[in-house]
Amino acid sequence: MEVGRVAHTPVRVPKMAELVAARLRRMIVRGELSEGESLPSETALMEQFAVSRPTLREAFRVLESESLINVRRGARGGARVQIPEGTVAARYAGVVLEYRGTTLKDVYDARTVIEAPCAGLLAERRTDDDLARLRAAVAEAEGLMDDPSAFIRAHMEFHALVVELAGNQTLGVLNGMVRHIIDQANWSHVDLDAGSQENIRANRRGFRAHGALVDLVAAHRCEAAEELWRIHLQEAEDYLLRSRSMTTVLDLLG
DSSP: OOOTTOOOOOOOOOOOHHHHHEEEEEEEESSSSSSTOOOOOOHHHHHTOOOOHEEEEHHHHHHTTSSSSSEEEEEEEEEEOOOOOOOHHHHHHHHHHTTOOHHHHHHHHHHHHHHHHHHHHHHHHHHHHHHHHHHHHHHHHHHTTOOHHHHHHHHHHHHHHHHHHHHHHHHHHHHHHHHHHHHHHHHHHHHHHSSSSHHHHHHHHHHOOOOOOOOHHHHHHHHHHHHHHHHHHHHHHHHHOOTTTBBBHHHHHO
């Protein structure tokens, strides 16, 4: 290419429907449109954005696919606002990982990268209310030791609570994407060996790790909390991946 000559790269011009969807999306995420609030009528929006009905409805389809609005058809229909949820990203991430043939080990390793630092952050930042919630979660799980299904639910909720209380929103969203797959793997494993001696030992070992983490968080021992949680996650990964019936995300979700 000659010096000084600019390469001609085609520039894609957004469709009008995409522009309308982008404007409405901004209004939703900025809180200008509240959850459950009805959007103005199609006639009013067509006038506001100077677009045709087909263009407006295409914009609605874009927002509906992102779960930002819920559109009801018919005489009493219309579009209502929904708040953005991490489950949408989680479902899409699952499809991408399935397509790529991602292994469950890959997903578990990602969980460790996300969760372990969150345990350290929690120990650094925790409040008395945070500590009370953690202790209540441990106490609840202790009462469910004889019920494998209920115990694993409490176990998973404790892991989610650690990330939530760490206070990093980005890590929280990323964890939600990974957790969607991990939770499915946990339930599948419960179906395979609930109540077995190996399962009982694993549950008790996990419960002790949860209790130990709470003690470290209470003492603000950040590095120790992160290291404990990394070891706990690795032990859980080793236990859950012993079953060779499922090795990829596709095996699990497909």
